[in-house]
Every structure is written in C-alpha cells, then in structure tokens.
Amino acid sequence: MVNLCAPRPRHPTAYEQPWFVLNSSRYSVMPSEHPAISHFYAFDVAQSTDVLAVPDGCVDIVFDCDTTRPTVRICGTPLEAQRVELHQHHHYFGVRFSPGVIPGFINVLAADLTEQELDLLKVSGFAQRMFENIVQTPRLEEQMRLFNDYLAPRLMGRTSKLTAMVIQQALVHRGDLRIQQLEDLSGYTSRTIHRQFSQDTGMSPKIFCRIIRCQAALETLNTQHDVSFSELALDLGFSDQSHFLRDFKKLVSTTPCDYQRKIVQNAYSDRISFA
Structure with a gap:
C-alpha cells in the first residue's frame, strides 16, 4: 500500500498559468507551507484582455483588487483551455490550491465547481471580512498572512x-x-x-x-x-x-x-x- 504520509512530490502545477504570465506586466509567486495550497501569486494587467486558463487540476481563488469594484472568485479547474477576462490596470491576488484539493470553507459540491467561476462571497460564510481586508493591501506577503489567518483552519476539505x-x-x-x-x-x-x-x-x-x-x-x-x-x-x-x-x-x-x-x-x- 502507498504511504499516504510521505512528503508531497514536486509537481508541475507549481508553475503558473502560462497565458496569465505572458499577458501580465508583473508576476510574483510565493510558495505556501500549508499542504492544501500549492502557492500564492500576484500580477498586474497592462491592458484588458481575454486570456486562456489551461487545465491544471487545481482550484483557484482570485481577488481583483480594483479600488472601485473589487471582486473575489473561486474557480474550478477547466477541463480544456478556457477563456478568462482580465481588466486593464487591475491588480490581482491569487491562491492556488494543491491538485485535487477542494477547500473546506465553501458550500459547493466538487462536481459543481469544475469548469465554473463563482462569487466566493456567495458560497462561503467565512470570506467577507477576509475579502475586505485583502483587497485593501497591495503587498503579497500581507495578503497571504490575511488569507491564512482567516481561512487556514478551514482549508482542507474532506478528501478520502x-x-x-x-x-x-x-x-x-x-x-x-x-x-x-x-x-x-x-x-x-x-x-x-x-x-x-x-x-x-x-x-x-x-x-x-x-x-x-x-x-x-x-x-x-x-x-x-x-x-x-x-x-x-x-x-x-x-x-x-x-x-x-x-x-x-x-x-x-x-x-x-x-x-x-x-x-x-x-x-x-x-x-x-x-x-
């Protein structure tokens, strides 16, 4: 039988969504020590565009930190290349979960998240205060800390x-x-x-x-x-x-x-x- 407690292997999903990187003016990545999270990332968009998200087996939470109309989406993995709209001069902060992990703080079945983008505030009772604080700070390290402080105890879903x-x-x-x-x-x-x-x-x-x-x-x-x-x-x-x-x-x-x-x-x- 497989040792389920063995260290997690380095996997290709530690790399970013390639079309996001190529369409961003600045892209930063920071690893996570939490086993449920692959990494955190932040990027700025030079001009409004539709980019492709490629299948990676991961769930992402993406904060659009626009000062006038901030939003936060939880995105299931696409199964084929899928278009995503990004807005000019907006700053984005993202959380990429490890492959196959469904976060435990959302009220959505795994099957209903795949290939979908949902408003996180509508599917989680824990996200509102965290969202308000994260979109007000421009620093990746502080955004990571806020996310971990609010949601770390609830990150892991009930994976068998x-x-x-x-x-x-x-x-x-x-x-x-x-x-x-x-x-x-x-x-x-x-x-x-x-x-x-x-x-x-x-x-x-x-x-x-x-x-x-x-x-x-x-x-x-x-x-x-x-x-x-x-x-x-x-x-x-x-x-x-x-x-x-x-x-x-x-x-x-x-x-x-x-x-x-x-x-x-x-x-x-x-x-x-x-x-």
Missing part, C-alpha cells in the same frame, strides 16, 4: 485516503498512470476508485491524470528549450507523437512548437519573480 493516494500517484508518475495500477496499489475496484475520486474532486481519475500529464509537458517546455517532441511524448507515456500533439493542443489551445516559440520570444521565465 483513497483519493489522496490517487492524487499522489498521479503526481509521482506525471499522469502516466493506469487504472490497473491504482487497483493494485489500493486494493479497490476501478468502479470504487472512480466513484470516490469523482465525489472528492469533481473529476474522474482518467481526466485528472490527463491534466497532470499535460502539466508535465508544460513544465518541460518551460524549462528546456531543446526538446524533441517525439521523445517527450514517449517519456510521458503517449502511444505516439500525434496523440501527444492532439492532446496538448486541446488542453493548451496551441501546438507545443508554437507554445515554446511564444515563451522564448516573451522571456517567460524572466517575467516571474519568486518571493
């Missing part, structure tokens, strides 16, 4: 040990995971695994693994400029390169070649500051 095992194995194997492996590791049938995982996360294990595999591809493209797409497809467990290219384009809305060209031309890694 079975779902936690599936998430851990998907991250370790970078999404290249088969249901038979999960049956062998857990001792449960595929039907039970599917039912429990879907109930806890709003996604099937197959969809979650597909998302994590795409994130692993993004991680490679973000950090290695000389990439063989055929070797990358093989490394990630795709049956062939064409399957990899089709899957990547559906989830990221461009080809791996065009994606890598954009991040090189726009100095992707230089746009991110790690606090």
Whole structure:
C-alpha cells in the first residue's frame, strides 16, 4: 500500500498559468507551507484582455483588487483551455490550491465547481471580512498572512485516503498512470476508485491524470528549450507523437512548437519573480 504520509512530490502545477504570465506586466509567486495550497501569486494587467486558463487540476481563488469594484472568485479547474477576462490596470491576488484539493470553507459540491467561476462571497460564510481586508493591501506577503489567518483552519476539505493516494500517484508518475495500477496499489475496484475520486474532486481519475500529464509537458517546455517532441511524448507515456500533439493542443489551445516559440520570444521565465 502507498504511504499516504510521505512528503508531497514536486509537481508541475507549481508553475503558473502560462497565458496569465505572458499577458501580465508583473508576476510574483510565493510558495505556501500549508499542504492544501500549492502557492500564492500576484500580477498586474497592462491592458484588458481575454486570456486562456489551461487545465491544471487545481482550484483557484482570485481577488481583483480594483479600488472601485473589487471582486473575489473561486474557480474550478477547466477541463480544456478556457477563456478568462482580465481588466486593464487591475491588480490581482491569487491562491492556488494543491491538485485535487477542494477547500473546506465553501458550500459547493466538487462536481459543481469544475469548469465554473463563482462569487466566493456567495458560497462561503467565512470570506467577507477576509475579502475586505485583502483587497485593501497591495503587498503579497500581507495578503497571504490575511488569507491564512482567516481561512487556514478551514482549508482542507474532506478528501478520502483513497483519493489522496490517487492524487499522489498521479503526481509521482506525471499522469502516466493506469487504472490497473491504482487497483493494485489500493486494493479497490476501478468502479470504487472512480466513484470516490469523482465525489472528492469533481473529476474522474482518467481526466485528472490527463491534466497532470499535460502539466508535465508544460513544465518541460518551460524549462528546456531543446526538446524533441517525439521523445517527450514517449517519456510521458503517449502511444505516439500525434496523440501527444492532439492532446496538448486541446488542453493548451496551441501546438507545443508554437507554445515554446511564444515563451522564448516573451522571456517567460524572466517575467516571474519568486518571493
């Protein structure tokens, strides 16, 4: 059986939404010590635009800290590339939860959050005071502290040990995971695994693994400029390169070649500051 208390592996979702980074004038990231949170981030938007959110298996809380009409949204993971509207000269503060984690302070089923953006103040009785304080401070460190002070005791949802095992194995194997492996590791049938995982996360294990595999591809493209797409497809467990290219384009809305060209031309890694 899998050791559920083992340290969390470093996973590709520690990286940011790439289209957000490329359309921001400034992007800051700060890691979190809380196991439910992947990281905090903040960014400024130079001009109003629709950008794409790519599937990452994570729930985000995004604060629009506009001085006249601030808002806060809780966003479930998209299952395909999905358009998100950002506003000119607005400052945003975000909280990205760890893959598969549904925060425990919202009154929404996991299945009703996937692919949706909801007003956090309408689905949580704990958020109003925190929201009012966070949008009034421009400093990422202070926004993090306020979020943790108000909501840290309620961050973890009721994720089962079975779902936690599936998430851990998907991250370790970078999404290249088969249901038979999960049956062998857990001792449960595929039907039970599917039912429990879907109930806890709003996604099937197959969809979650597909998302994590795409994130692993993004991680490679973000950090290695000389990439063989055929070797990358093989490394990630795709049956062939064409399957990899089709899957990547559906989830990221461009080809791996065009994606890598954009991040090189726009100095992707230089746009991110790690606090």
